[in-house]
Amino acid sequence: MKIMIMGAGALGSLIGGLLHLSGxxxxxxxxxxxxxxxxxxxxxxxxxxxxxxxxxxSLTPVESDLTILTVxxxxxRSAAKALREFDSPVLSLQNGIGNEETLxxxxxxxxxxxxxxxxxxxxVEPGHVKYTGEGEIVIGEMNGKITERIMMISxxxxxxxxxxxxxxxxxxxxxxxxxxxCGINPLTAIAGVKNGVLLEISSLxxxxxxxxxxxxxxxxxxxxxxxEDPVERTFEVxxxxxxxxxxxxxxxxxxxxxxxxxxxxxxVRTAHSIGAQAPINEALYRLVKVLEGENGRx
Numbered sequence: 682m683k684i685m686i687m688g689a690g691a692l693g694s695l696i697g698g699l700l701h702l703s704g705x706x707x708x709x710x711x712x713x714x715x716x717x718x719x720x721x722x723x724x725x726x727x728x729x730x731x732x733x734x735x736x737x738x739s740l741t742p743v744e745s746d747l748t749i750l751t752v753x754x755x756x757x758r759s760a761a762k763a764l765r766e767f768d769s770p771v772l773s774l775q776n777g778i779g780n781e782e783t784l785x786x787x788x789x790x791x792x793x794x795x796x797x798x799x800x801x802x803x804x805v806e807p808g809h810v811k812y813t814g815e816g817e818i819v820i821g822e823m824n825g826k827i828t829e830r831i832m833m834i835s836x837x838x839x840x841x842x843x844x845x846x847x848x849x850x851x852x853x854x855x856x857x858x859x860x861x862x863c864g865i866n867p868l869t870a871i872a873g874v875k876n877g878v879l880l881e882i883s884s885l886x887x888x889x890x891x892x893x894x895x896x897x898x899x900x901x902x903x904x905x906x907x908x909e910d911p912v913e914r915t916f917e918v919x920x921x922x923x924x925x926x927x928x929x930x931x932x933x934x935x936x937x938x939x940x941x942x943x944x945x946x947x948x949v950r951t952a953h954s955i956g957a958q959a960p961i962n963e964a965l966y967r968l969v970k971v972l973e974g975e976n977g978r979x
Contacts, residue, residue: 683744683746684708685745685769687742688710688751688753688760689711690751696751697736698724698732699843708738711738716740718809720738721808725809726811730812742767745769747834748764748767748769749772750771751774754942754943761788765788770834771784771792774818775943776858778856793823795822796851799814800815801925813925814925818843819845820835825850825851859896861915863892865922866929866940867944871965874930876923876927877922877924880916889919892961892962895961895962897912899959938973941973942966
């Protein structure tokens with residue numbers, strides 16, 4: 682079983698490293714300088730474990746039995762186009778809404794598997810990622826069926842001692858995570874604070890609840906039925922990750938493009954598509970776009 686990690690940044694490198702440690706043949710596909718440093722010195726993982734792993738790397742996709750996609754949401758379409766010449770199933774473990782739909786447009790519905798993860802990883806420097814938190818991987822066929830391949834992929838993660846769960850409603854799981862992200866990510870990025878501060882300052886706490894409730898209403902208008910309250914889950918995640926700097930805040934601080942378009946931006950676009958409004962999500966979206974502009978982006 683050869684597994685390609687497409688978009689091996691912090692999260693992809695961590696997942697690839699854990700799979701490699703369990704004996705799977707893994708190749709990390711990404712960009713310099715991170716990939717070139719792994720090629721030269723190996724992948725260093727610190728935090729919850731301390732290892733240096735010699736894992737094959739590539740700057741371009743290669744033939745594999747399974748592709749795990751961890752590219753940023755704004756790179757989904759270009760990554761999908763690069764995968765057209767191959768036949769392996771593609772499991773998306775990305776942030777945001779709409780990644781799977783983009784993949785299906787480019788690759789066909791049969792190849793695409795949905796997924797979300799709450800494993801935490803931070804890139805310390807090129808070639809070095811920090812394993813910041815053990816989480817869960819949730820995977821599922823887009824049509825809700827329990828197939829042989831979804832069982833096989835679940836077994837792969839289980840063998841790697843990762844927490845994995847198969848969902849018969851992966852679209853709901855994707856929306857549930859997006860609602861968590863639509864609150865925590867932009868608010869921490871705008872305020873420049875750790876996740877836990879959102880619970881400590883009353884105005885931020887109020888905004889966190891309001892933006893998530895708004896997103897929940899849009900999801901429910903689409904017919905999404907949640908198995909738990911995503912608003913309360915957001916507060917639980919903020920508490921559990923109170924000392925973390927969100928990925929969006931890290932992107933802003935490092936002058937990188939954020940994934941705001943696929944999170945709050947997609948919630949706003951979805952609202953408009955059904956004749957609704959999402960003013961709080963839209964305000965946060967616009968504010969983060971201003972921050973991106975201040976870092977030389979428009």
